[in-house]
Amino acid sequence: MAAERGRRRPGYAPGGRRDAILDAALDEFAAGGYNGTSLAKVAERAGLTQQGLLHYFPSKQALLVALLNRRDEVDADAAAEEDGxxxxxxxxxxxxxxxxxxxxxxxxxxxxxxxxxxxxxxxxxxxxxxxxxxxxxxxxxxxxxxxxxxxxxxxxxxxxxxxxxxxxxxxxxxxxxxxxxxxxxxxxxxxxxxxxxxxxxxxx
Amino acid sequence: MAAERGRRRPGYAPGGRRDAILDAALDEFAAGGYNGTSLAKVAERAGLTQQGLLHYFPSKQALLVALLNRRDEVDADAAAEEDGxxxxxxxxxxxxxxxxxxxxxxxxxxxxxxxxxxxxxxxxxxxxxxxxxxxxxxxxxxxxxxxxxxxxxxxxxxxxxxxxxxxxxxxxxxxxxxxxxxxxxxxxxxxxxxxxxxxxxxxx
DNA sequence: GTCTATACCCTGATAGAC
DNA sequence: GTCTATCAGGGTATAGAC
CATH class of the missing domain: 1.10.357 (Tetracycline Repressor; domain 2)
Known part of the structure; x- marks a missing residue:
């Protein structure tokens, strides 16, 4: 239920680029907030360039939104496990x-x-x-x-x-x-x- | 007690530039946070240029600190009035x-x-x-x-x-x-x- | 899919004229 | 005390090669 969102979701498996970027974004936004964090910093932590990152997320704003949505999916899955x-x-x-x-x-x-x-x-x-x-x-x-x-x-x-x-x-x-x-x-x-x-x- | 801080405090009276800048900074930091606010925006609201602002506060950080300290003084004065x-x-x-x-x-x-x-x-x-x-x-x-x-x-x-x-x-x-x-x-x-x-x- | 190059704007801060 | 000019750097985002 929380598992599909887009059509096919490129690289959702562990090791997938998309998820690696979101992990990096989580750490960087935690350390600096949204305004205080640059895409370059997130990209560097994820192991690619800022322009490479923008291939997966078209803008900084899109990255934030994706991060928040992922959190909800994880939470929903966890809640489902322990029976709501x-x-x-x-x-x-x-x-x-x-x-x-x-x-x-x-x-x-x-x-x-x-x-x-x-x-x-x-x-x-x-x-x-x-x-x-x-x-x-x-x-x-x-x-x-x-x-x-x-x-x-x-x-x-x-x-x-x-x-x-x-x-x-x-x-x-x-x-x-x-x-x-x-x-x-x-x-x-x-x-x-x-x-x-x-x-x-x-x-x- | 809360009234003196620097030597002489240029322009503390209502209408003083320093206070006008701090008022502007309060509004702008409220609207955008510290990272999300530029000195230029604060300056514009206070009615002078960014460089003019830096004459009163040598850096953005100094502006923030001054703002927080002023808040404490106001609070202290208010607390004193209602007897601690x-x-x-x-x-x-x-x-x-x-x-x-x-x-x-x-x-x-x-x-x-x-x-x-x-x-x-x-x-x-x-x-x-x-x-x-x-x-x-x-x-x-x-x-x-x-x-x-x-x-x-x-x-x-x-x-x-x-x-x-x-x-x-x-x-x-x-x-x-x-x-x-x-x-x-x-x-x-x-x-x-x-x-x-x-x-x-x-x-x- | 990832990179280099780059456009374009904004940032905080300094130097110095008036 | 306030301005103009300016610097050096960093920001997001686009274009296009590979």
Whole structure:
């Protein structure tokens, strides 16, 4: 389902040029943002020239869009594997091991609020979809009103916001915030006192 | 206290060139980020040439630093007026009226996690200071352990994170999230059931 | 499919006239 | 204090050889 997009997709297999370029773009956009990264840098990391890169992606903007779409496909595949669940605590645990991914996401989601940024629509839609998914999951698990008195829609927006904000703090100073623990804490507090399975493991 | 910095500060008064340039830089950095903004654009908005601008600020980096420092002074003055309190709910209420300010902050705080960004140190320090201030305020008002069982340090990191994350969502889609309401909700939930003065006003 | 060559514009910054 | 002139470099993108 997430596997076909264009007609034939030249070189999607591992080792394919297209994917190598997208990998390089991910690293470079993470390191410098979209505006701060040149096609030449991406190309060099992928092992070809800037003009060679433009054979696969006709413009810098197209490269960014392709990168974001690929991310969605990977996520969709992963979600399918674990049966459609959206376990935020698990997402956070994984993210701590992948600072690169976290950094592209953090940088691009903020950079894209600027005028005419090519990822504007992407992130607006993504936030909307994400809020809906998390809200639905909360509603299914805890009902239409959480014990804390908070609505599932509010809890969803707050959880997503906190995760993003914590990522920014964490990227600036990885030792300063314990993301998995804090997200766990917030979930516990939102979903009400001593509810939703095993609460905290450690005592403090 | 926050009023002197250099020796004499040429033209700090309203109408002063220096301040006009910083105002322009604020708007332009908000619209395009640091990397996405040229000195020429800032200069044009301020009503002089790029080279004229460089007479006041020797480099683009110096301009950014000056901008961030001025923001701190303004904040410090404002905080002094209301007697050192850090009322987050009030901050959010005000921010909704100033999308420009919110946008520079959001864009720059994320952009500055990139390699070699000139505002890295500024934001790392700012987050650290902010966490400390909010934690201290919570501790003074609610004690060393909140009724919810959450520590003041955790609550501080979460509140700041949620505010920043909500700003990003809000900038992408202003109608999608009610920032003041959501922050209020989070504060209530963190500080425990029906504590901390008047809880929610509306019923729903 | 990948390269060289190159067009064309924008960038931050310097030198120096007025 | 502000401008014109200018530099050296880098940006995206196109044309066309191989």
């Amino acid at each position: 669940r959206v376990d935020l605590a698990e997402v956070v645990r994984r993210n701590v091991e992948r600072p690169g991914i976290v950094q592209v996401y953090t940088v691009l989601s903020a950079e894209s609020v600027t005028e005419g940024h090519p990822a504007q629509e992407y992130f607006r839609d993504r936030f909307e979809r994400l809020r809906g998914e998390v809200e639905g999951r909360i509603r299914k698990e805890h009902g239409d009103r959480l014990p804390s008195g908070v609505g599932p829609d509010e809890a969803a927006a707050l959880l997503i916001a906190a995760m993003d904000g914590l990522q920014t703090q964490w990227l600036h100073d990885p030792g300063a915030v314990d993301m998995p623990r804090l997200v766990r804490t917030l979930m516990d507090v939102l979903t009400g006192p001593a509810r939703g399975g095993k609460a905290r493991d450690a005592e403090d | 309190r850090v009322d987050l709910a009030e901050v959010v209420r005000r921010n909704v009226e100033r999308p420009g300010i919110v946008q520079v902050y959001t864009v720059l705080s994320a952009e500055s996690v990139t390699e070699g960004h000139p505002a890295q140190e500024y934001f790392r320090d700012r987050f650290e200071r902010l966490r400390g201030e909010v934690e201290g305020r919570i501790r003074k008002e609610h004690g060393d352990r909140l009724p919810s069982g959450v520590g003041p340090d955790e609550a501080a990191a979460l509140l700041i994170a949620a505010m920043d994350g909500l700003q990003t969502q809000w900038l992408h889609d202003p109608g999608a999230v009610d920032m003041p309401r959501l922050v209020r909700t989070l504060m209530d939930v963190l500080t425990g059931p029906a504590r901390g003065g008047k809880a929610r006003d509306a019923e729903d």
